[in-house]
Amino acid sequence: MxxxxxxxxxxxxxxxxxxxxxxxxxxxxxxxxxxxxxxQAVALAAVGRAPESIGVDDMTLGAATTGLAQxxxxxxxxxxxxxxxxxxxxxxxxxxxxxxxxxxLALGTPVSQSVMGDRLGHVIDVTKTDPHARxxxxxxxxxxxxxxxxxxxxxxxxxxxxxxxxxxxxxxDVHERMRVDHPDLLARLHRGYRWSRFGEQADDEEPITPHHxxxxxxxxxxxxxxxxxxxxxxxADEDPAIELDEVDRQxxxxxxxTIRDDELALRFTLQRGEAIFANNFTTWHARTGFVxxxxxxxxxxLRLWIDGSPRRPVVDDIEIFPGSVGIRPQPGRxxxxxxxxEVI
Numbered sequence: 287m288x289x290x291x292x293x294x295x296x297x298x299x300x301x302x303x304x305x306x307x308x309x310x311x312x313x314x315x316x317x318x319x320x321x322x323x324x325x326q327a328v329a330l331a332a333v334g335r336a337p338e339s340i341g342v343d344d345m346t347l348g349a350a351t352t353g354l355a356q357x358x359x360x361x362x363x364x365x366x367x368x369x370x371x372x373x374x375x376x377x378x379x380x381x382x383x384x385x386x387x388x389x390x391l392a393l394g395t396p397v398s399q400s401v402m403g404d405r406l407g408h409v410i411d412v413t414k415t416d417p418h419a420r421x422x423x424x425x426x427x428x429x430x431x432x433x434x435x436x437x438x439x440x441x442x443x444x445x446x447x448x449x450x451x452x453x454x455x456x457x458x459d460v461h462e463r464m465r466v467d468h469p470d471l472l473a474r475l476h477r478g479y480r481w482s483r484f485g486e487q488a489d490d491e492e493p494i495t496p497h498h499x500x501x502x503x504x505x506x507x508x509x510x511x512x513x514x515x516x517x518x519x520x521x522a523d524e525d526p527a528i529e530l531d532e533v534d535r536q537x538x539x540x541x542x543x544t545i546r547d548d549e550l551a552l553r554f555t556l557q558r559g560e561a562i563f564a565n566n567f568t569t570w571h572a573r574t575g576f577v578x579x580x581x582x583x584x585x586x587x588l589r590l591w592i593d594g595s596p597r598r599p600v601v602d603d604i605e606i607f608p609g610s611v612g613i614r615p616q617p618g619r620x621x622x623x624x625x626x627x628e629v630i
Contacts, residue, residue: 289473291465295507301568302459303365308552316357316368320385322348324374327384337383338396338405345388354392357563361393361437362594366565367454367552373441375559386441386561386588393563394595397435401486403615407589409440411578425577425585429542430455430570431514434605435612436594438571439563442556446585449576452562454552455544457511457570461502464540471537475501480528481606482520486613486621494521494528497603501541506599510567513541517606545572556587566591567598 308314326345335344347354353370360368370389375382387406390396396405411425425446430453440452464472478500483493501513515538522528530538545551556562564571578584593611607614 291469297458297462297509303456304549305552311554314368316353316370318353318370319349320374323350323385327381330384331378331380337387342391358393361565366568368563370561373559390590390592393592395593396590397593397612398615399591400613400621401616401619409587409589427575428573430545430572432512432566433591435591437592438566439561439590441561441588442558443586444583446576447579449574450585451555451574453545453572455550455570458568471540474533474537479518480521481517494525503601503604505601510600512604
């Protein structure tokens with residue numbers, strides 16, 4: 287299929303941003319009153335209810351209603367990024383998880399983040415026991431990427447002793463800049479790449495996507511994004527028929543370079559009780575490497591991948607596992623995969 291630059295819709299300026307638009311970071315802070323949720327969470331945790339067993343009728347939003355409605359609007363219709371402070375992290379851990387989970391339910395449906403079926407994820411470094419763990423369970427730098435769900439959120443329970451800085455970029459702003467400055471590279475990103483499924487495919491699925499997953503795509507007049515460069519590189523490494531040429535690498539390098547651009551990259555380190563929420567189809571996120579304290583506590587974030595309500599219209603080829611949001615659970619398996627390609 288030929289690429290028609292002139293046919294691309296113009297991205298709404300209200301949905302794209304630069305650092306000047308979102309700095310200082312207080313510009314993206316949304317106030318949420320957690321008092322009612324905290325009280326209910328303590329009661330539910332006390333009787334042994336698991337956070338993932340909680341439905342919308344089990345916890346009323348109460349005072350949090352207004353703030354969470356504003357958050358949903360920002361994610362779906364606005365800049366696609368918001369910071370929420372003041373999560374009641376001094377409650378028992380299970381109660382904190384209940385509050386975070388219920389906030390996720392206000393935005394949609396939390397989905398599985400790995401073959402373990404974990405809908406409430408724990409972002410920690412497990413490489414001492416699993417040297418081939420997937421990226422979110424490692425402490426290395428993560429380059430710009432998206433997750434396979436409409437929205438993502440991280441709640442900081444404990445920051446690292448050093449490092450662990452979050453970096454977010456408006457992919458939609460990059461798209462519009464490339465339309466002017468690098469149309470040849472933009473065309474390649476709209477064509478996309480075949481991806482490794484990183485060993486998380488079912489037995490009847492191919493280890494590499496048979497289709498190209500577009501880095502940028504358009505449906506119903508909306509531009510959306512999806513990228514994990516390492517999965518592209520692994521696919522090319524494992525299948526000799528897949529070749530990344532110079533233009534491919536220039537396009538991917540251009541994405542990686544955005545986190546070093548002070549005009550594009552919003553940088554911050556989540557502190558205890560802070561949660562970042564972002565739209566996976568409009569933003570890229572990255573993270574610097576980190577070092578845990580020798581005496582603890584270690585860096586620990588709670589994570590949600592959320593199937594939005596309503597869902598953003600996207601092309602079918604954007605899905606790694608067609609017909610599935612997130613990663614399908616596969617009992618007995620772990621999100622671990624040995625590869626010759628450095629996974630960051």
